[in-house]
Amino acid sequence: MTNRMKAWMNSPSFDNTVQRWTGKVKDLIVGIVMAIIIIGVCYTILSPIFAILSRAFMTEEDIINPLVFLIPQNFTLNSISLAIKYMDYWNTLARTLLFALTFSALHVFVCSMVGYGFARFKFHGSNVFFALVVVTIVVPVHSIMVPMFLNFSSLNLLNTWFALGLLTITGVGLRSGLYIYIFRQFFRGLPKEIEEAAFIDGAGPFYTYARIMMPNAVPAIVTVLLFSFVWHYNDTFYTTLLMRDTRLLATSLLTLGDNYAQADNITSKLHIQMVVYAGVLLAVTPILTIYMFLQRFFVEGLERSGIVG
Amino acid sequence: MKAQKKGLTLRKRELVWGLLFISPWLVGIVFFFLLNLVQSAWFSFNDLHIDNIQGGYDLELVGLTHYGYIFKEHVDFVRVLTESMGMMLLNVPLIIFFSLFMAILLNRAFMGRGFVRAIFFLPVIMASPAISQALQDILATVMGGVGSVPPDVAQAHSGFDSQSIAMMLSQFGVPMRIITYIIDSIAMLHGVIRASGVQILIFLAALQAIPPSMYEVSQIEGATGYEAFWKITIPMVSPLILTNVVYTIVDTFATSEVVELARKVSFTSVILESGARGYNFGQGSAMALVASLTACAVLVFVGWIISKFVFYYN
Numbered sequence: 001m002t003n004r005m006k007a008w009m010n011s012p013s014f015d016n017t018v019q020r021w022t023g024k025v026k027d028l029i030v031g032i033v034m035a036i037i038i039i040g041v042c043y044t045i046l047s048p049i050f051a052i053l054s055r056a057f058m059t060e061e062d063i064i065n066p067l068v069f070l071i072p073q074n075f076t077l078n079s080i081s082l083a084i085k086y087m088d089y090w091n092t093l094a095r096t097l098l099f100a101l102t103f104s105a106l107h108v109f110v111c112s113m114v115g116y117g118f119a120r121f122k123f124h125g126s127n128v129f130f131a132l133v134v135v136t137i138v139v140p141v142h143s144i145m146v147p148m149f150l151n152f153s154s155l156n157l158l159n160t161w162f163a164l165g166l167l168t169i170t171g172v173g174l175r176s177g178l179y180i181y182i183f184r185q186f187f188r189g190l191p192k193e194i195e196e197a198a199f200i201d202g203a204g205p206f207y208t209y210a211r212i213m214m215p216n217a218v219p220a221i222v223t224v225l226l227f228s229f230v231w232h233y234n235d236t237f238y239t240t241l242l243m244r245d246t247r248l249l250a251t252s253l254l255t256l257g258d259n260y261a262q263a264d265n266i267t268s269k270l271h272i273q274m275v276v277y278a279g280v281l282l283a284v285t286p287i288l289t290i291y292m293f294l295q296r297f298f299v300e301g302l303e304r305s306g307i308v309g
Numbered sequence: 310m311k312a313q314k315k316g317l318t319l320r321k322r323e324l325v326w327g328l329l330f331i332s333p334w335l336v337g338i339v340f341f342f343l344l345n346l347v348q349s350a351w352f353s354f355n356d357l358h359i360d361n362i363q364g365g366y367d368l369e370l371v372g373l374t375h376y377g378y379i380f381k382e383h384v385d386f387v388r389v390l391t392e393s394m395g396m397m398l399l400n401v402p403l404i405i406f407f408s409l410f411m412a413i414l415l416n417r418a419f420m421g422r423g424f425v426r427a428i429f430f431l432p433v434i435m436a437s438p439a440i441s442q443a444l445q446d447i448l449a450t451v452m453g454g455v456g457s458v459p460p461d462v463a464q465a466h467s468g469f470d471s472q473s474i475a476m477m478l479s480q481f482g483v484p485m486r487i488i489t490y491i492i493d494s495i496a497m498l499h500g501v502i503r504a505s506g507v508q509i510l511i512f513l514a515a516l517q518a519i520p521p522s523m524y525e526v527s528q529i530e531g532a533t534g535y536e537a538f539w540k541i542t543i544p545m546v547s548p549l550i551l552t553n554v555v556y557t558i559v560d561t562f563a564t565s566e567v568v569e570l571a572r573k574v575s576f577t578s579v580i581l582e583s584g585a586r587g588y589n590f591g592q593g594s595a596m597a598l599v600a601s602l603t604a605c606a607v608l609v610f611v612g613w614i615i616s617k618f619v620f621y622y623n
Contacts, residue, residue, distance in 0.1 A: 034414055041411065042428050044502050049431075052443070110333055117330025121323045129331065132338055138559060138608060139346075142568045143601035146575050146594045147348035148341070150357075154365055170337025180334065205326045234437035237563075241576075253439035280443045284435055291434045295427045298434075302507070303514035 049284075056080060056278040060270065079278035086259045086275070087252045089282055096233060096249040097286070099161075104228035106168045107179055108221055114171050115183025116209050120195070130184070137177035141237065149241055163242040174231055174238055179224045186220035187213060223301030226294060233287055249283045353595035359587055375595040385570060386596060393567040394603060400501065401557050401611070405550060408505040412512035413542075426513075433506035438564070441503075504560065508553045515549040516542070544620040551615050555608065562604040571596035 008014055050070065055063060056079055058072040065073070083089065118130050141148075152163040167173040171180060190213065198208045214221070236250045252259075256279045257272045266272055291298065317325065328335070353375055355368040379386045415426060435441075478488045519541065527537045562568065575593025578586050 031419075034417070034419070038414060038425055041502055042425060044499055045428055045431055049435075114331045114334040117327050117334075121327025121330065123320070123324040123327045126327060129335075129338075133334075136338065136342055138555065138605065140559070140562055140568065140597075140601045140604060142563070142571060143597050144342065144345035144349050145572065145597065146352055146590050147345040149576075150366060150590070151345070151348075167337065167341055169333060170341060171334035172337035172341045176337075205330075209330070230434055234435070234440070236438050250437045250439045253437075254442070276443050280440055283437075284440060287434055291427075291431070295430075296423075299426055299430060299510060302510045303517070 052277050052280050055274065056281040058274070060274070063270065063274065079274045080282070082260065082275045083256065083278035083282055086256055086263065087249070087279055087282065088247060092247050092249055092252055093286060095247065099246075099248060100229045100232040102161075103164065103168055103173070103232045104225050106165070107173065107176065107228040108224050110169055110171050111176060111179035111224060112183045112214065112217065112221065113209065115180045116187050116213060118180070118184045119187035121205075133177050133180050135177075136172060137175075137181065145241055152242060159243055159245045161243065161246070164238050167238075174235055175228070179228065182224060183217070183220055186217055190216055219301060222297050226298055226301060229290075230287065253279050253283050349594050349598060352591055353598055355591050357588070357590040371591070375592045376599070379592060379596055379599065386567075389570050390567045390600060390603065393562075393565040393600075394607060397558060397561045397565065397604075397607065400497075400504070400561055401554060403497070403501050404505050404508060404557050405553055407501050408508035408553065409512050409546070409550075411505065411509050412516055415509070415513055416516045426510075429509055430506045432503040436503075436506075504557070507556060507560075511549055511553055511556075512546060515546040519545045545622060547619045548621060551612065551619050554611060554615055558604065558608050558611065562600075565600075567600045568597075571600055 054070045054072060057075055057077070058068070059074040059076045059078070062068045062072050062074055118126060118133070149158070152158050157163040157166070164173060168176065171177075194212060194216070195208055198212045203212065234250055236254060239246065239248055239251050240254075253276075257276045260266060260275050261272050352368075354370060354372060356371050357366050357368060359366045411429065415422065415429070475488050475492055478491070479485070523541050523545075524537055527541060532540070571593055574589055574596055576588065578588055580586055
C-alpha cells in the first residue's frame with residue numbers, strides 16, 4: 001500500500017466517506033426490506049379481491065383451465081346476471097343504502113347529544129353512567145340476544161325497522177357506545193370559552209349544543225357517519241336477529257348460494273361458488289366506490305376522533 | 310319556564326340539563342341493556358315455553374340444568390369455548406405486534422404512503438361475515454389449505470397453494486412438524502392482516518403525536534435508535550396498546566366460533582323433550598353468558614396486566 005493511501009485512510013475525510021457510504025447502504029437495505037414487507041402485505045389484502053373480480057367474469061372452463069390466470073379467456077356476464085337475479089340486486093342495494101344512511105344519521109343525532117351531555121355537564125353519578133357506556137362497548141351483544149329477540153317479538157316489532165330503530169334512538173344500537181365515546185372525547189377537546197360566550201349571550205344549553213357545538217364538531221360527525229354507515233352496511237348480526245324478512249345486501253349474500261342451488265336445482269359446487277363470487281363483487285362494489293372517494297376522511301377521522309390522546 | 314329555572318342552583322341546573330341530554334341513552338341502557346342482561350341470566354336457569362297461539366312465553370325453573378348440560382353433555386361447547394379463547398389469546402399479541410410494526414413502517418415518509426394506508430384499511434371496509442365467508446373459500450386457493458374448495462378449483466390455481474410448497478419442503482427433507490407450522494402461519498397471516506386495520510391507524514396516530522423534540526434530545530444525548538424505541542416510542546404509545554388490546558379482544562370475540570355456536574343453539578328450532586318443535590333459548594342463554602363472562606374475564610385480566618405497564622405522559 002502506498003504511503004499516500006495510508007495517509008488518506010487515516011485522515012478524517014476517509015471516516016466521513018465511509019460513514020456516508022455505510023449510511024447510504026443502510027438506507028438502501030432498510031428501503032428494500034420495507035418495500036418487500038409493504039408490497040407483501042398489500043398483496044395479501046388485495047389478492048382475494050382481484051381473484052374474485054376476475055372469477056366473477058369467467059366461464060366454467062376458464063376456472064378449471066390451469067392456463068387461465070386472473071384474465072378471463074372467455075369473458076362472460078353470466079354469473080353476474082345470475083347473482084343480480086337471485087339477490088334482487090337493485091332493490092336490495094337501494095334498500096341497503098337507505099337502511100345504512102338512516103341509521104347512521106340517527107346515530108349522529110343521538111350519540112352527539114348524549115356525548116355532549118357527558119362531556120359538559122358534571123353531576124352526581126355522571127361518571128358511573130359513563131362507565132356504563134364503556135360497559136356497553138365491552139360486553140358482547142350476544143349475551144343479550146335471546147331476551148332482545150323475545151322482547152321485540154312480544155312487542156310485535158320483530159321484522160320491522162322499528163326494533164333496531166328503538167335501539168339506535170336510545171343509544172344502545174350497533175356500536176353506539178363507541179360513537180358516544182367519540183363524541184364525548186371530541187366535545188371535551190373543544191375550548192370551553194365558545195360555550196361560555198354563548199351562555200352569556202343568552203343561549204340555552206340545547207341551543208348551544210345544536211347551533212354552536214354541532215357546527216364545530218364536523219370531524220367527529222363525519223367519522224361517526226362513515227363508520228356507522230359501513231358497519232350497518234356490513235352488519236349481519238342485528239339484521240338477521242331483528243329484521244329477518246328485510247332483504248339487505250349482506251344478509252342476501254349469506255343465502256345467495258343456497259337460493260341459487262334450490263331454485264335452479266344446481267348441485268355443482270363450482271357453479272354455486274361462481275355465483276357467490278359474483279355476488280361478493282356486487283356487494284362490495286358500492287362500498288368500495290364510496291371508500292375510494294372518502295378514503296381520506298376514514299383514515300383522518302379515526303386519528304382526530306379523540307380515541308388517540 | 311325561565312322563572313322556574315332562576316330558582317335552581319348552578320349544580321342543580323347542570324344535573325337537570327345533563328340528565329336531559331343523556332335521557333335517550335338512559336332509557337336505552339335500562340330497558341334494552343340492563344334489563345336484557347338480567348333476563349338473559351334468568352333465562353339460563355329456566356326452560357322457555359313459547360306460546361304459539363297467544364304469543365308470549367312462560368318459564369319453568371330448572372336450576373343449573375342448562376349449565377350442567379353444556380359443560381358435561383354437549384358435544385361441542387367446551388371444546389369450542391377453549392379453542393375460541395385459545396385463538397383469542399394467540400391472536401391478540403400477534404395483531405398488536407403486527408399493527409405496531411406496520412404503523413412504525415408507515416410512519417416513515419415514502420412515496421405512495423397515503424395509498425398504502427388506504428389499502429391497509431380496506432379489510433375494515435369489507436369486514437362483513439358474508440364477505441369473509443366467500444373470501445375464505447377463495448383464500449384457500451390463493452394462499453393454501455385446500456379443504457373447503459372443490460378440488461377442480463384448487464388444482465387450477467396451484468401457483469400459490471400451500472400443497473405444492475408443502476410437497477417441495479418435504480422433498481427437501483424438512484420435518485413434517487415444521488412444515489405444518491409454516492403452513493399454519495401462512496394461513497394465519499391473512500387473518501392477522503385483515504384484523505389489524507383499525508389498530509394500525511390508531512398506532513399511527515399515536516406515533517405522530519409523539520413530539521419530535523424527544524427523539525432529537527435523545528440523539529444529542531447519544532441514544533441509539535434501539536434505545537430510543539424502547540425508552541420513547543413504546544412508553545408513549547403504551548396507553549394505545551391498552552386501547553388496541555381491548556378493541557382486538559372485543560372484535561375477535563364477536564367473530565369467534567363460540568358466539569356462533571351460542572347463536573345456532575338459540576335460534577335453530579329443535580324437537581324439545583315435550584315433543585313439540587321449539588327453541589332452546591335457555592341453553593343458548595347459558596352458552597352466551599358463559600362465553601361472554603369468559604371473554605370479559607380475559608379482557609379484565611389482560612387489561613389489568615397491561616395497565617401496570619402503561620405510561621401516561623400527561
